[in-house]
Amino acid sequence: MTDGHVSSGRTSFSTFLTGEKASHSLVVTIEKRILDFVNSAQASLDEIEGITGSEAPQLVSAEPLQIVRYTQGQGYTSHYDNRAGSQARKATFMLYLATCESGGHTFFPRARVWNPDSGEEQLCSGIKIAPVKGRCVFFYNIRNGKEDECSLHEAMPVVSGDKWIATLWLGHAASSVAQVC
Amino acid sequence: MFASQRALLRCARKLLQKHRTDLHRSPRCLKRPGAWLSVSPALLTMDDFLTSAECDALIALGTPGAWHRVDAIFVPLESMEELHIAYGFFSLSIRSMISHSPLFAQICVDRG
Numbered sequence: 001m002t003d004g005h006v007s008s009g010r011t012s013f014s015t016f017l018t019g020e021k022a023s024h025s026l027v028v029t030i031e032k033r034i035l036d037f038v039n040s041a042q043a044s045l046d047e048i049e050g051i052t053g054s055e056a057p058q059l060v061s062a063e064p065l066q067i068v069r070y071t072q073g074q075g076y077t078s079h080y081d082n083r084a085g086s087q088a089r090k091a092t093f094m095l096y097l098a099t100c101e102s103g104g105h106t107f108f109p110r111a112r113v114w115n116p117d118s119g120e121e122q123l124c125s126g127i128k129i130a131p132v133k134g135r136c137v138f139f140y141n142i143r144n145g146k147e148d149e150c151s152l153h154e155a156m157p158v159v160s161g162d163k164w165i166a167t168l169w170l171g172h173a174a175s176s177v178a179q180v181c
Numbered sequence: 182m183f184a185s186q187r188a189l190l191r192c193a194r195k196l197l198q199k200h201r202t203d204l205h206r207s208p209r210c211l212k213r214p215g216a217w218l219s220v221s222p223a224l225l226t227m228d229d230f231l232t233s234a235e236c237d238a239l240i241a242l243g244t245p246g247a248w249h250r251v252d253a254i255f256v257p258l259e260s261m262e263e264l265h266i267a268y269g270f271f272s273l274s275i276r277s278m279i280s281h282s283p284l285f286a287q288i289c290v291d292r293g
Contacts, residue, residue: 015243026238030231037230067243097236112221129226136230140223150222166239 012076012155014068022064031061034093034168038138062088062171067097069164070104075157078109081169082141082151088171091140095168100131101161108139108153128156131163 017027038059070076081089094106111127129137141151155163231239 017243021242024242026235026242030235030239033230037227065239067239095231095236095239097231097240108222108224111224127224132228133233133236134229134231136225136227138225138227143222148222164236164240166243 012068012070012074014066016064016066018064027065030095030166031065031168034136035059035061035170038091038093038170057172059091059170060173062090062169066167066169067164068167069162070155070158071162072158072160074163075104076155078152078154080141080147080152082147089169090142090172091138091170093136093138093168093170095166096131096133096135097164097166098131098162099133100158100163103157103159104131104161104163105129105156106131106137106153107156108150110150110152112150131165 017024021027081092106129108127129135139151139153140148142148143150
């Protein structure tokens with residue numbers, strides 16, 4: 001939570017790009033690029049796995065773009081995005097704005113990776129994404145209308161350098177509310 | 182939008198359309214050629230979604246701003262070291278697509 005109140009588990013500096021900044025051409029351009037991308041992706045995902053349920057409405061911005069800076073030792077313990085902020089966080093789109101020297105990975109401890117051709121052999125029980133400048137990660141917080149427990153994730157502590165991210169939480173068009181709790 | 186970004190987005194769309202069944206259910210494992218992997222949750226990563234200049238501009242746009250400092254709990258580094266063990270790194274790169282290489286999704290999983 002970044003409402004100025006104490007948060008359990010998060011150590012960072014953050015700000016939402018609201019007001020004039022929300023309508024800045026760069027922000028508008030990036031948000032459009034994100035929505036083009038995620039809705040292209042969703043069309044495929046819905047068809048394959050029914051991730052968002054039978055209706056599969058388009059994804060839209062649920063909140064303003066948020067910029068977060070983690071300095072050395074800062075991080076965010078395991079959490080589900082759909083339980084924080086507004087209730088419209090069906091999916092998360094995160095952008096890494098700088099390459100962190102060491103640490104600061106985005107870690108999904110309950111994620112599963114397996115080879116479908118070799119039965120249910122699980123190759124690893126977690127996914128760790130390195131913060132590399134320009135890289136994005138997009139993931140759903142729900143599956144079939146319910147919280148996806150595999151979406152649990154954390155920002156691992158920064159060991160050295162600074163970690164900068166921008167996050168856009170996405171909701172369904174019908175339920176989108178420009179609300180920041 | 183920069184021309185390169187338009188190209189990037191075009192490539193991403195092509196990738197998603199052409200490899201819709203491969204992208205999540207069967208990403209390619211570079212460590213084990215020929216192996217296809219399934220991933221849960223539904224998750225995509227892509228390199229170079231933003232240019233370096235765009236990243237810098239976004240940071241600048243957020244500074245100065247109404248920054249909130251949140252420092253309730255310090256996460257101990259020592260215990261996190263254990264989590265590095267046995268967990269993987271996962272990356273999808275479409276850099277090769279931009280340079281007109283054959284269209285495919287690359288998923289790299291490093292263990293340990």
